[in-house]
Amino acid sequence: MKYNKRTIPILCFILLFTSFLLDHPVEANSTGHEAAHVNNVIFMIPDGFSTSYATNYRIYKGSEESSLDPLLVGMMKTKSANNWVTDSAAAATAMATGYKTNNDMISISSDGKPLETILEATKKAGKVTGLVATSTVTHATPAAFAAHVSSRESKAEVALQMVEKVDVLLGGGKRNFLPQSSGGLQKDRNLIEELQHKGYSFIENRDELLKHQEYTSKLLGLFAAGPMSPELDRHVTEQPSLAEMTTAAITSLSQHPEGFFLMVEGSQIDWAGHAHDAAWAMKDIEAFEKAVEVVLDFAEKDQHTLVVVGGDHDTGGMSVGGYGAYLSKxxxxxxxxxxxxxxxxxxxxxxxxxxxxxxxxxxxxxxxxxxxxxxxxxxxxxxxxxxxxxxxxxYIGWTTKVHSGLDVPLYAYGPASDWFRGSIDNTDVPKLMAKAMNIPFLSSEGY
Incomplete structure (x- = not known):
């Protein structure tokens, strides 16, 4: 083969560039299987959210795309151990432990054995943990990550178990931490005072949250005696938004060099579905989207944070269009x-x-x-x-006042996000998170 004056420089460049790539391998991007090191995991759960909610929200927003749409990686199956239609307790247990259980049970197997959660495994690995919700923090979804009870209604017991495991806890449910003498559910303990003695900062309203400049790594915020208000009605309260609570949680947890696990729940999308309140649902999805944007901003800058977003089930069987017309408004x-x-x-x-x-x-x-x-x-x-x-x-219809058995969309961003692609079971989620963080997890065999 003859080389002219043009080909020799090109060949030299190719050889030099190949040598550079061998010495400097390209790190996988946010969707690559060869994932970069994952230090933090943020799991966001829009409770009750399904594809129909996603579509109606685009129409509501007046946009072709929401902040979640570019992150779509697959679909998630939701059945529980004893029913094709799951409740929140069984669904959250699956996403927290990697095991199916019966409806109503919180991180306990169907035969009554406690199941290790991804939050607990993260804590054992030396990381810090957080739970944020607009329900009570002892409600089914957050409870499944930090407690083990046979019934989701055991809220006082859930609170007792949470205080030993969660470093940042933000949401409603103050009465679950107070003694009965103060109108609470605890028999004779004031868990808030106990946590303050252990170094937790305690806050009760939005102003305190926003003014709290020095977020310690241990933060307790309980903004209502029971659940927080729906986003539509929040303006008449002194409660923070989901985005504001998420910002505070990340600010606190990110101080820890070993990394963190944070679960953020948009709890009331589900409650809106049960009530067939489409406006409430859309407004709480809007609030959830703002929290997602907070998380994505942090993850983009951090480069070592895996973000996973997925509803636990569909609620209400919402339709896009209805009432005899090819129309949606x-x-x-x-x-x-x-x-x-x-x-x-x-x-x-x-x-x-x-x-x-x-x-x-x-x-x-x-x-x-x-x-x-x-x-x-x-x-x-x-x-x-x-x-x-x-x-x-x-023109939004409803088929049920409870849950349906639909698969739900799954979204992911950051290193290891590609592992969540395709049709997966909700039990796969915590196993993949543990694998991404490279931490021991009792449910992770085979991953």
Missing amino acids: ADVLRDVKATGKYMAEQLNSKRSNAKEVLKKYANIELTKEEAKRIKKAEAEELGYVINTITSERA
């Missing part, structure tokens, strides 16, 4: 300023002010037929009737 929900429950509470005893209430809080001009439906509704169904009228205006 989820964007009209942006005019709704309160939950259906809140609007029901504003009605007078005869419900004669229904038109004024729906106009003020939902920008809906009630028809005579709609006003009659509200007037005739049973007291316990009043919120559903208001929410149905709102859903009809948005």
Whole structure:
């Protein structure tokens, strides 16, 4: 082969560049199987969220894409050990322990044995841990990462078990940590005072959270006696947003050089689905998306943080379009300023002010037929009737007041995110997280 003056420099460049690549191998990007070192894992759970919620949220937002869409990697199966339709306790147990259990059970096997959670394994490995939720922090999903009880209703026991394991705990449920003499659920212990003696900073409202400049690595924030308010109604409270709590949790946990595990739950998307309150659902997804953006900003800068986002199940069987028309108007929900429950509470005893209430809080001009439906509704169904009228205006239908057995979308970002691609079971999630962090985990055999 003859070499001319042009080919010799090109060949030299190729040889030099090949030599450089051999000496400096390219580190895998955020979607590569050969993942960079994972120091932190942030698991975000939009409770009750499925593909129909994702689609309606795009329409509501008026955008072709949400912050989650570019992170989509696959779908997740959700069945529990004893039912094709899971509850939150069994679903969270699967995502926390890598094992299926029966509905209602929290990180205990169907035959009654405690199951190690990914949070506990992370703690044993020398990392710090955090749980953030807009429900009570002892509710089914956060509970499954730090407690072991046969029934999700054992909230006082869940609180007792949490205080030994979780470094940052933010959400509602203050009464679960207080003694009965103070209106709480603990028999004779004030867990808040005990945690303060152990070095936890304790905060109770948004101002305290935002002004708390020196976040210690141990932080307890309980912003309501019970659950926090829905995002639609939060403006009349002194409670922080999910994004603000997430920021505080990351600020605290990231001080620890060995890394951290953080679970963040958008709890009330699920509750909105149970209530058929489409506006509440969209508003809480919006709040969750803002928390996702906080996490992605941190992960992008850190480069050693794996972010996984996935709902635990579908709630309500929401549809995109409905009521006999090829139509969707989820964007009209942006005019709704309160939950259906809140609007029901504003009605007078005869419900004669229904038109004024729906106009003020939902920008809906009630028809005579709609006003009659509200007037005739049973007291316990009043919120559903208001929410149905709102859903009809948005062409959003519902098939159930409980959960459905749908697979749910799974999203991931950062090193090892490619491991979550395809159709996986919810029990695979904690095993893959443990593998990414290279920590021992009782459920990780074969990974």
